[in-house]
Amino acid sequence: MSSTGIDQTEIDVSQYNTVTEGKATILFPKNNEVFYNPVQEFNRDMSIAAITTWSEIYFQEQREKLERKRANKAKKAAETGQEPSADDKPHHSLSRSDFTILEALAATGLRSVRYAKEIPNVKRIVANDLLEDAVLSIKRNTKFNEISEDLLHANQGDALGVMYNARGAAEKFDVIDLDPYGTAAPFIDGAVQSVTSGGLLCVTCTDLAVLTGSMYPETCFSKYGGMPLRGMYCHEMALRLVLNTIQTSAARYGRYIEPLASCSIDFYVRLFIRVYDSPAEVKKSASKIGMVYDCNGCNAFVTQPLSKLHVKDNGASRYTPGTGPTVNTNCENCEQNHRIGGPTWVAPIHNKDFVSKMLQHVNDHEGKFGTSDRMKGMLSVINEELDQPFYWTLGNLCGTLHCNSIPMVDLCSAILNAGYKFSSTHCQPEGIKTDAPASVMWDIMKGWVKKYPVTMKNIGELSPARKILAQPAKFEADFTRHQDAIPPSRHIKLVRYQVNPTPNWGPKARAGKPKKEAKPQESKKRK
Numbered sequence: 001m002s003s004t005g006i007d008q009t010e011i012d013v014s015q016y017n018t019v020t021e022g023k024a025t026i027l028f029p030k031n032n033e034v035f036y037n038p039v040q041e042f043n044r045d046m047s048i049a050a051i052t053t054w055s056e057i058y059f060q061e062q063r064e065k066l067e068r069k070r071a072n073k074a075k076k077a078a079e080t081g082q083e084p085s086a087d088d089k090p091h092h093s094l095s096r097s098d099f100t101i102l103e104a105l106a107a108t109g110l111r112s113v114r115y116a117k118e119i120p121n122v123k124r125i126v127a128n129d130l131l132e133d134a135v136l137s138i139k140r141n142t143k144f145n146e147i148s149e150d151l152l153h154a155n156q157g158d159a160l161g162v163m164y165n166a167r168g169a170a171e172k173f174d175v176i177d178l179d180p181y182g183t184a185a186p187f188i189d190g191a192v193q194s195v196t197s198g199g200l201l202c203v204t205c206t207d208l209a210v211l212t213g214s215m216y217p218e219t220c221f222s223k224y225g226g227m228p229l230r231g232m233y234c235h236e237m238a239l240r241l242v243l244n245t246i247q248t249s250a251a252r253y254g255r256y257i258e259p260l261a262s263c264s265i266d267f268y269v270r271l272f273i274r275v276y277d278s279p280a281e282v283k284k285s286a287s288k289i290g291m292v293y294d295c296n297g298c299n300a301f302v303t304q305p306l307s308k309l310h311v312k313d314n315g316a317s318r319y320t321p322g323t324g325p326t327v328n329t330n331c332e333n334c335e336q337n338h339r340i341g342g343p344t345w346v347a348p349i350h351n352k353d354f355v356s357k358m359l360q361h362v363n364d365h366e367g368k369f370g371t372s373d374r375m376k377g378m379l380s381v382i383n384e385e386l387d388q389p390f391y392w393t394l395g396n397l398c399g400t401l402h403c404n405s406i407p408m409v410d411l412c413s414a415i416l417n418a419g420y421k422f423s424s425t426h427c428q429p430e431g432i433k434t435d436a437p438a439s440v441m442w443d444i445m446k447g448w449v450k451k452y453p454v455t456m457k458n459i460g461e462l463s464p465a466r467k468i469l470a471q472p473a474k475f476e477a478d479f480t481r482h483q484d485a486i487p488p489s490r491h492i493k494l495v496r497y498q499v500n501p502t503p504n505w506g507p508k509a510r511a512g513k514p515k516k517e518a519k520p521q522e523s524k525k526r527k
Helices: 038-080 110-118 131-142 158-163 185-194 215-225 234-251 279-288 352-364 371-384 392-400 408-417 438-451 463-470 520-526
Strands: 015-019 024-029 099-103 122-129 152-156 173-178 193-203 255-265 267-277 291-293 301-303 306-312 317-321 336-345 422-425 428-434
Touching: 015 110, 024 110, 024 131, 038 099, 038 110, 038 193, 038 255, 038 352, 099 110, 099 438, 110 131, 110 152, 110 317, 122 131, 122 158, 131 152, 152 267, 158 173, 158 185, 173 185, 185 193, 185 234, 185 267, 193 234, 193 428, 215 234, 234 255, 234 267, 234 279, 234 291, 234 336, 255 279, 255 352, 267 438, 279 291, 279 301, 279 306, 279 317, 352 371, 371 422, 392 408, 392 428, 392 438, 392 463, 408 422, 408 428, 408 438, 438 463
Parallel strands: 099 122, 099 173, 122 152, 173 193
Antiparallel strands: 015 024, 193 267, 255 267, 291 301, 291 336, 306 317, 422 428
């Protein structure tokens, strides 16, 4: 007999394929075309680590807030000569020690079952899906894993309806997980309203062909409110477009977001974001959103925030429209024109303190996660990333000039020797983030071409390479090996970037109804 009060013998296991992931064992109907996708284990492992880390921070904040409140009351009581009331004295039960989760699009319930069995201090999980078959699957897997229905509740309903109904509820959801097949855009408005202040949104979008500008940029604008830029840094641009969508939606309700970790993973993006109530902070959102100018020839990029924030000596803030454009009509490096992307998020996309704590949690519970090696690798690279928007790639730098490939360590050494910073990026194995302007990057590459000349007769008269190389460098690039040219994450054996895990891997089929078995007479007719 399970803790749900229902005998597990009621479930005919022979009718299902069983899959064990983490502490959960899930039953998948054999007659359903949708099957378990092992590649997504990394997504679920990252989510468990992120929610657990967030909960520890959230509870600590609640305790500190309560202690400050008590201290202020005690101070006021001392000033008036009154004895502190019973409510002002320490009372452990007043601080939050549990939280709620909504999985808005739960499908088989695998994610919710893992949350119930692997995340501590969860009070209640609502696993919602619109399809009746999915809800039956969630209930079946809840029972099979001996989870109380008080802890994991299967709900059939429209995801937006469930979230909108929670807007005015006494208790909103502390964590909302959106993991749709495709875009999460239709669910963002409901999510930002129904999550508690300081709560966590976990958002997945799998429509990278749209977000990266590979096709239909107008579709990206209609879904996310910004134009994508195909090319060098398209995967980071995808993350920033989703963040912009969430922030602009939250701002309508006096709320603002704080990105904790924004991950570009395989064929999707996964973002962990806190949402807060603060009309004052919402005013700053325009200074965190901007346009991107991207050169059509050399891909040099410049961002332009939509607003400027001016802070006076007395601490008062004043906002003015951004000034620009921040580029000339033609690129100063190769004389080509510019593409315009955005509006998009141009502020930091990670909270390094949170990422450090999440990485420490993974290190402390390594055996808990089946993909711990990759988790440590990705979080280590994210923790090293500069906050500057976007990145260069070796392929773009060398391809533009038609020159020999420059070793990563030589390029990074030249950047450091020129007095600038650099980091890797988790979005692209050969990507380099730096605070060096485009002119410096091209001067460094001119120094490389000086060492390893290109054959100019093979380069067209109007080619960006010819325009760039025709301009004299403003400084002599120094390729002397710098002691910090190799990031710490490269010194240890980490799975920093994913390799193809299985043949024909990627997103699986959209959830559908079980296949119907043909009737005997129909089978004869087909024969």
